[in-house]
Amino acid sequence: MSKDKILYEGKAKTIIKGPRKHTLIQRFKDDATAYNKKKHKIFKGKGILNNKISEHLMNHLKAERIPMSFIERTNDRDQLIKECEIIPIEFVVRNIITGSIAKKLALKEGIKLKKPLLEYYYKEDALDDPMISRDHVEAFGWATKAELAKIDKLSLKINTSLGKLFKKKGLTLVDFKLEFGRLKSDKTKVVLADEISPDSCRLWDIKTNKKLDKDVFRKSLGSLLTAYQEVASRLGIGH
């Protein structure tokens, strides 16, 4: 562990120098944070579950030709990934109204949207990740019009693909957050980055609407590890 060169220490992951040029190691931690780090707790084993869940979902999307930074999971905690320059936007896709949008616009929770809603948030903790429009993204040069068009298309494709997968496992994909980046080896290539896990998705049991994601922690609804373990086992992921 001591030879690992830490390049970036995030809230739920650490980024370490990779074994080859243009690669990195993404290490999943047990920390859970919410409300811009105002709430923080460690759940022993959460990182292992998220690493395996994200690997499973990324491999599913890879088979559907979604370009991504994910290469492979190398152990319980780590993934080998392609190095990329992260676009400083959180791309949120919503199928059902809940969370920040319900609060901000005083909308009734649980309403199913007629079509998926795409939103952009500027990644800046000091500003509490403000919601922005696509014009802001272009105006401030965070991404080009062409990159945004590509990302929108990929986000909707990912939503359809994961929505179907989760449905088969008795789960509703309520909403989720994606991150994209430009490959260091070829900056013209925009790829899906980061992770897809119950930390970044809302997943409800299809029959009972029981929450099986980070809302369990945000809202203190019970055991986070039990919820994440339930998602892993429904996806067929063993220990």
Ligand code: UDP
């Ligand atoms: N999300 C995330 N990281 C963030 C903000 C949101 O992964 O910094 C995810 C969140 O888990 C949910 C979706 O994006 O699946 C939409 O979140 P929302 O805007 O409702 O914000 P929240 O209620 O999480 O503050």
